[in-house]
Amino acid sequence: MFLDTTKAVLCDIGGVLYVGNTPIDGAIEAITKIKEHYPIRFITNTTQKTGSQVVEKLQELGFDITEDEVITALDMTKLFLQNHQSNAEFLLTDNVMDFFDSLKEFPTHYVVVGDAQHNFSYENLNSAFRALLKGSQLVAVANNRYFKDNDNELSMDAGCFVSALEYASGQKAELIGKPSKEFYHLAAASLGVTPSECVMIGDDIEGDVLGAQEAGIVGVLVKTGKFVDADLQKGIAPDLILESIAHL
């Protein structure tokens, strides 16, 4: 069993720990239990919250999780832009915009697309398209297809609008979040282990499970959050399938 070689755990957040504003049954206790045995990083493609906002919500819901245990695709995007000494035109929700304020001194060479929700207006998308035509490069904070929304139905996620801008511009976006290998490998490195010593737990059979596997990490699927039965017909074989994280 792969758990013999496991030295650390990576865990998705939305859909695995909670849906909407409700913790998954038993998830709070499961995380406490896992943390008694393994170091852990919570890694998320959520772009509607910064890392500190994510932790605040998790703590409010009752989870014993600290800010240094969370890595978000937004954190990685800021690092990417800092490394390239560039600002960007951002398609994001208003509440995370000031997270990138420190980049304002740099010139703008990128268009950054996250889950902008109602900021995905035609006007904003077309402005991003025109920036791409003028030479900006397209960066996808995440490429998720959909997420489980507060009303318990699926809603369109960042990847759909990345796809729209790719189609319009002919560019292929550079992906920062899951399932990019760089993201998984950095998360493993932050725990001081190799990818093969990690287990990744997620509700997205493509981004979490297949993405982790392709990065050399064990991929565990939980049947909560965005999971639907049809996911099991996609030709992807999770290393383990659980009803929820409480069953680990």
Add this chain to the structure above:
Amino acid sequence: MFLDTTKAVLCDIGGVLYVGNTPIDGAIEAITKIKEHYPIRFITNTTQKTGSQVVEKLQELGFDITEDEVITALDMTKLFLQNHQSNAEFLLTDNVMDFFDSLKEFPTHYVVVGDAQHNFSYENLNSAFRALLKGSQLVAVANNRYFKDNDNELSMDAGCFVSALEYASGQKAELIGKPSKEFYHLAAASLGVTPSECVMIGDDIEGDVLGAQEAGIVGVLVKTGKFVDADLQKGIAPDLILESIAHL
């Protein structure tokens, strides 16, 4: 020269006859001249206007064009839905919505995407996505990447949002407008000629020129409208390239 075997002409409208609200230099005279020698159909993926609205604009600009000479992707979409006895959830601009009123008696089995412009809100797109999840089929009135907007810059066109919904839903849209072969073949048939006896004139090297060629029609590119020099690096060989339709 292919003009020896040409018996009829197909011609795109936006970008070939006019840009914004200005006729291309010499286009009005060129159309009059062509019509002295060949029967003609003006075929357009424009979804922001119905056929009669298109003709009205062309006549206002000074073109001698009648409604029976114009075939729009919206006309073909209505025919498609009528044949399937179905209504649809429409992503279109407000001014063409009542064009589909006669379908209201039918149940809704389709999501129809045209160039909805500011109706491409997150809310409307997400509603379409959810309809697709519940079993509706995705229909693209057009799949154009961009068009030359009134401010003389390129703007995102219907195809970008078709791409977003395809990515979200995993469905492949059924295309009604150019470059679908059915559209080209029906346009040729309406002129009583075979595809190989037709010449297609357009400013879109993919949708107009390559699309026509793949339907067995001679493809002529004009360097007006959305044309940019980079189009000639796409590995597509137009049968003829003209500075504008006035040079035919």
